[in-house]
Amino acid sequence: MTERVDVVVAGGGPAGLQFARSLAERSEYSVVVLETNDELSDNDKSTGGTFDQVVEGFDIPDSVVQADCADVVFEAPDASERLPIPGYVLDFPSFLEFLGEDARHHGAEIRTGCRVTNPIREGRDVTGVVYRENGGEKRIYADLVVEATGPAAVLAEPLGMFTPGEAQRGIGKEYEIEGRYDLDSMLFRFDHAAAPGGYAWTFPAGEGVFKAGVCWVDDFYERHGPDGSGGALIDDYIDRWIESDDRWEAENRRVAHAGQAVLNNSLNRRAVDGLVAIGDAVSSINPLFGEGIRPGMESAAMAVDVAIDALDAGDTSGERLAPYERRWNDEKGFHWRVQRIVGELLYDFTADQQTQFVRKAGQLDAAGARRLQRYELSVRDYLSLYPFDPADVAKVPRLLRHVRSA
Numbered sequence: 001m002t003e004r005v006d007v008v009v010a011g012g013g014p015a016g017l018q019f020a021r022s023l024a025e026r027s028e029y030s031v032v033v034l035e036t037n038d039e040l041s042d043n044d045k046s047t048g049g050t051f052d053q054v055v056e057g058f059d060i061p062d063s064v065v066q067a068d069c070a071d072v073v074f075e076a077p078d079a080s081e082r083l084p085i086p087g088y089v090l091d092f093p094s095f096l097e098f099l100g101e102d103a104r105h106h107g108a109e110i111r112t113g114c115r116v117t118n119p120i121r122e123g124r125d126v127t128g129v130v131y132r133e134n135g136g137e138k139r140i141y142a143d144l145v146v147e148a149t150g151p152a153a154v155l156a157e158p159l160g161m162f163t164p165g166e167a168q169r170g171i172g173k174e175y176e177i178e179g180r181y182d183l184d185s186m187l188f189r190f191d192h193a194a195a196p197g198g199y200a201w202t203f204p205a206g207e208g209v210f211k212a213g214v215c216w217v218d219d220f221y222e223r224h225g226p227d228g229s230g231g232a233l234i235d236d237y238i239d240r241w242i243e244s245d246d247r248w249e250a251e252n253r254r255v256a257h258a259g260q261a262v263l264n265n266s267l268n269r270r271a272v273d274g275l276v277a278i279g280d281a282v283s284s285i286n287p288l289f290g291e292g293i294r295p296g297m298e299s300a301a302m303a304v305d306v307a308i309d310a311l312d313a314g315d316t317s318g319e320r321l322a323p324y325e326r327r328w329n330d331e332k333g334f335h336w337r338v339q340r341i342v343g344e345l346l347y348d349f350t351a352d353q354q355t356q357f358v359r360k361a362g363q364l365d366a367a368g369a370r371r372l373q374r375y376e377l378s379v380r381d382y383l384s385l386y387p388f389d390p391a392d393v394a395k396v397p398r399l400l401r402h403v404r405s406a
Helices: 014-026 092-105 218-224 234-244 293-313 318-346 351-361 366-373 379-385 390-404
Strands: 003-010 031-035 065-069 072-076 079-083 087-090 109-112 114-122 125-133 136-147 168-181 186-189 198-204 209-217 248-263 275-277
Touching: 003 014, 003 125, 003 293, 014 031, 014 092, 014 293, 031 092, 031 114, 031 136, 065 198, 072 351, 079 351, 087 092, 092 109, 114 136, 136 293, 168 198, 168 218, 168 234, 198 234, 209 218, 209 234, 209 248, 234 248, 275 293, 275 318, 293 318, 318 390, 351 379, 366 379
Parallel strands: 003 031, 003 136, 031 109, 072 186, 136 275
Antiparallel strands: 065 087, 072 079, 114 125, 125 136, 168 209, 168 248, 186 198, 198 209
8 A cells, every 4th residue: 555645754853843843833734754763752862952043933842941041151271251142951852752742733743663764766756755664664655755864864865965975074972960060051162182173061951960072073083182093982081071170070970862963064955856855964054063953943944934835836846945945055055154164273273272262252242142153153253253373374275175165
């Protein structure tokens, strides 16, 4: 028996669930989400740090918020600055369960334990997906397929929309810790001693609980890791930081999550005949600080607007779906491309540059801090934040590849 629905969403992360939630709320179209994990809450691949654009913009309830913070602290080897940027820390598994339940409430169907493996194509059109459930292979056909499988890009890669192997990769790991925590801010530390080629963080996560983690971009870890070539485990850096800072005491700790990010300029194809791709499946992640929840959900919001129009018209061709891709590139493209270049500099800074950068960030006024939080810095902002070093001139050929890829 052939199964057919109006829309099938491959992947039950924030982007995929938000797409289904919004589509089901705004239309009568049938939508099925296929998620690999047995439970939505089994996906623990995020620290849950986010901002008002998510919590307020997507009506996220207080019940899944572990902490709200009045500001953000940037630190470097010899600097610490407090920026007026409010933020939130989500209980990520509970957040996903909420999105799924709300999507179900509006009529979406969420199927867990279903691993999407391939697109189904008829000529150039994507007409459905192949997936595995309970050891067997199944097919589901749809007028529109939504690729939301995250960095694996299960559908986007074979369709030539995004090639993860050609992008930069980063890794991260986080502990959830019970103990004393004297901060009420989201803390980011730019310091190669704590996170070579990346940054470390601590977030409050409720009474007597906090999160601590480290992430880095592979390219820069190779340059700034032990002996310039790596060798230490990411756990070693987290343990050392937790044990050396007197602002907290760790009584019990557990690994909350570990994962990888795949990033490029994000100017990838996002629409082909019969399919739109959202979230990390087409590298929506912000290339400067690695934030994924907000841009992923924003990409879903852009895509669903176009999807409803296309379904109403009975035309899900790539041409009809292309306004989603154009809107993403118009709203994010310039900033993401510039921030990819800035990230190449930031994570390759010397210790002195890291300190200067943090001090300069501390001089931003409230409006400038807001632009930083929204990833809408002006050229003047970037110049004011950049701690120039003559050695950076040698990096120009590497940076130009991002200009050429536009």
